[in-house]
Amino acid sequence: MPLRSYDQNCSIARTLQVVGERWTLLVLREVFTGQRRFEEIQRNLGVATNILSDRLQTLVDEGVLERRPLPERADRFEYRPTEKGLDLNPVLLELMRWGDRWDAPAAGPPVLVQHRDCGHDTHAVQTCAHCGEPLSARNVRVRPGPGARAAAA
């Protein structure tokens, strides 16, 4: 439990236990964009090999990535996102959207996101699962849910 102090009854804190360590979200960015071998990820990020090993192991242990032998060399591996891992894509897209909006280079975004189904460049818009209208900080509120009582256990 590297982030023991995050061990709260909160789904944000629980998620950060898995992906909140330094480098982890950038490791996922690499895997999502097709860099799936240790050496590729290490070279692109410039992260120390022991740290990268640790982050990849955590992601495998948590079921976010799968380690698979390469077809051509069974003693080498690649890392692929699981369904649980792919479901972190919205986190990456929102981090990217915020960076693009508030801190992009003058020339524009470093990376463009294309929605393959409609073919257009896009960014994420968060909508309500019930009515489909946009969500914002101003039109949502939170309250204790059914799992809240676990905090008192």
Add this chain to the structure above:
Amino acid sequence: MPLRSYDQNCSIARTLQVVGERWTLLVLREVFTGQRRFEEIQRNLGVATNILSDRLQTLVDEGVLERRPLPERADRFEYRPTEKGLDLNPVLLELMRWGDRWDAPAAGPPVLVQHRDCGHDTHAVQTCAHCGEPLSARNVRVRPGPGARAAAA
């Protein structure tokens, strides 16, 4: 630049320079849910005061939070999110949604999100800014954008 090695030409990395330090996103969670005084945030998180001071100062320096004197005691302060800060709400909602889906207590989510406009409990659905259809890891792709060349500068 505490995360110097994140200093890449990537909007995810840029965002993590602002919010990627341990505790920062939980500090924002507190402020977004109405805990705006140092003592409240510190008590809820159980974070060391020097770390909390550092995180709050970074968020003020980055324009994510504003420090305002309390009306009743001008020598005490509260922290309020700016527009730039409120625009991090989607990141928090996606972290929460993932934790709810993959690691919630058996009883259910610790916290429920209500969309005030329609009145229903909800979670975030990421949609395409162009066509409004859902985005997923499988139907988006990324490519270098206009700001990509800055990396070579």
